[in-house]
Amino acid sequence: MTTTFEALGLDTRILQALAEEGYSSPTPIQAQSIPSVMEGRDLLGIAQTGTGKTAAFSLPILHRLAQQTGRPPRYGCRVLVLSPTRELASQIADSVRAYGRHLGLSTTVVFGGVGFGGQKSALARGVDILVATPGRLQDLIDQGAARLDHVTTLVLDEADQMLDKGFLPAIRRLLKAIPQQRQTLFFSATMPAEINKLAAEMLTDPVRVAVAPVATTAEKVAQRVIHLPAGGKRQALAELLRMEGIGRTLVFSRTKHGADRIVKQLDQDGIAANAIHGNKAQNARERALAAFRDGSAPVLVATDIAARGIDVDGVTHVIQFDLPEVPETYVHRIGRTARAGATGEAIALCSHEDRDKLRAIERLIRQQIPAETRSGAATPEPARAPAPRQPQQQKPPRGAHKPQRQPQHRPGGHATPAEPKRQAEPPRPQGGDSARRRPAAGQQDAPRRDRSWREGDFRDGSPAPAFLRRGR
Numbered sequence: 001m002t003t004t005f006e007a008l009g010l011d012t013r014i015l016q017a018l019a020e021e022g023y024s025s026p027t028p029i030q031a032q033s034i035p036s037v038m039e040g041r042d043l044l045g046i047a048q049t050g051t052g053k054t055a056a057f058s059l060p061i062l063h064r065l066a067q068q069t070g071r072p073p074r075y076g077c078r079v080l081v082l083s084p085t086r087e088l089a090s091q092i093a094d095s096v097r098a099y100g101r102h103l104g105l106s107t108t109v110v111f112g113g114v115g116f117g118g119q120k121s122a123l124a125r126g127v128d129i130l131v132a133t134p135g136r137l138q139d140l141i142d143q144g145a146a147r148l149d150h151v152t153t154l155v156l157d158e159a160d161q162m163l164d165k166g167f168l169p170a171i172r173r174l175l176k177a178i179p180q181q182r183q184t185l186f187f188s189a190t191m192p193a194e195i196n197k198l199a200a201e202m203l204t205d206p207v208r209v210a211v212a213p214v215a216t217t218a219e220k221v222a223q224r225v226i227h228l229p230a231g232g233k234r235q236a237l238a239e240l241l242r243m244e245g246i247g248r249t250l251v252f253s254r255t256k257h258g259a260d261r262i263v264k265q266l267d268q269d270g271i272a273a274n275a276i277h278g279n280k281a282q283n284a285r286e287r288a289l290a291a292f293r294d295g296s297a298p299v300l301v302a303t304d305i306a307a308r309g310i311d312v313d314g315v316t317h318v319i320q321f322d323l324p325e326v327p328e329t330y331v332h333r334i335g336r337t338a339r340a341g342a343t344g345e346a347i348a349l350c351s352h353e354d355r356d357k358l359r360a361i362e363r364l365i366r367q368q369i370p371a372e373t374r375s376g377a378a379t380p381e382p383a384r385a386p387a388p389r390q391p392q393q394q395k396p397p398r399g400a401h402k403p404q405r406q407p408q409h410r411p412g413g414h415a416t417p418a419e420p421k422r423q424a425e426p427p428r429p430q431g432g433d434s435a436r437r438r439p440a441a442g443q444q445d446a447p448r449r450d451r452s453w454r455e456g457d458f459r460d461g462s463p464a465p466a467f468l469r470r471g472r
């Protein structure tokens with residue numbers, strides 16, 4: 001489906017913001033969803049992050065709000081977006097603010113783990129668009145600091161993650177506070193039975209849109225698996241991270257404890273990394289994400305739950321330190337490096353104990369992942385990666401039309417105020433010596449350029465692949 005944002009009839013102020021964002025054409029889910037949502041229809045979207053679903057719901061919502069007059073009530077909002085994680089909530093709010101920057105609408109985000117004060121005072125004035133995690137929103141309602149009786153549009157994002165995180169009862173409770181007469185947009189990557197049921201309860205005659213990036217994601221990512229003894233993983237990881245061509249890298253660990261241990265070991269090996277998982281305080285998570293984005297610590301070790309909703313473009317590598325228990329998780333993980341049409345490389349470290357998990361993954365993706373074997377921790381030769389490929393389409397961090405800044409390297413390990421870069425130069429991890437790995441040149445300084453979605457990246461309108469539709 002080829003169309004333009006102009007042809008979709010969006011408000012010119014939104015078109016201006018999209019041009020500033022460097023979006024040249026709608027993604028398949030945007031092209032399919034925006035017209036119906038602009039008409040006020042309910043929507044059931046089967047799509048993962050990475051497909052452009054945030055803009056698919058935000059743009060028509062902003063368009064409709066821009067046409068309406070009236071103010072949100074005190075403590076209330078006109079549009080409510082529910083998100084399963086704080087990271088995703090912040091990213092949705094950032095996107096909404098960016099797309100709506102010329103409209104003069106107000107957007108607030110509320111989530112747990114931080115103080116109530118700022119959130120309460122923002123809500124007291126009333127907001128046009130409220131993005132919230134369910135638990136914190138319920139707390140605010142219970143304290144009389146939020147009301148939902150003026151919501152005209154409700155978005156439920158990542159419904160299957162809401163189920164995984166045990167939020168379904170909280171959502172059903174919140175629904176009671178929202179008027180029945182409303183527009184509802186419901187997004188989920190998978191449709192297990194309980195999510196199907198929730199969708200049926202919440203939606204009225206919805207338009208159904210399914211984009212299935214998973215199979216294509218697997219095609220866009222160069223995958224390989226390294227067979228090695230469990231005790232050799234630490235050294236293999238450090239060697240991989242030191243290789244030329246490795247840029248922003250997400251390392252997946254099955255457990256929070258494991259993630260902390262990996263960071264500690266990398267630190268001992270002279271590689272700057274941060275961990276992100278549910279036990280980390282909100283400000284530590286934000287710092288880790290910021291360091292990942294700006295390249296000062298371009299290795300982020302994450303658990304699966306924490307990694308959801310991390311919207312960072314230009315992840316060149318995904319390394320799976322442990323293979324996941326659930327094979328679908330493998331596909332979600334590797335998809336982190338193929339966002340917004342980019343390509344990347346995924347490497348899985350597979351010890352003897354992981355073999356069954358690998359077999360299940362290969363059955364699921366119906367591919368045999370190219371494999372190599374390392375004999376042990378003492379192996380002198382690191383496995384060389386194929387020549388690194390530049391992500392095809394990279395989005396510079398928001399606001400990146402300003403010159404990118406790069407932390408300077410001091411022996412003490414602290415970044416000094418940064419200098420604008422003169423030429424594309426890889427960021428250096430903070431602290432440490434020259435043995436630290438160097439990400440690929442140019443990864444951080446990608447010029448803003450128009451990005452268009454290639455035809456055929458997604459199977460437009462096709463149903464999700466069988467494994468995506470299967471319940472968990």
Ligand code: AMP
Nearest residue numbers: 023025026027049050051052053054340
């Ligand atoms: P999402 O699936 O909403 O998390 O979006 C994935 C990434 O795609 C985000 O970094 C968006 O900024 C980017 N994106 C969304 N829509 C477009 C578009 N039409 N053109 C280029 N990039 C886009």
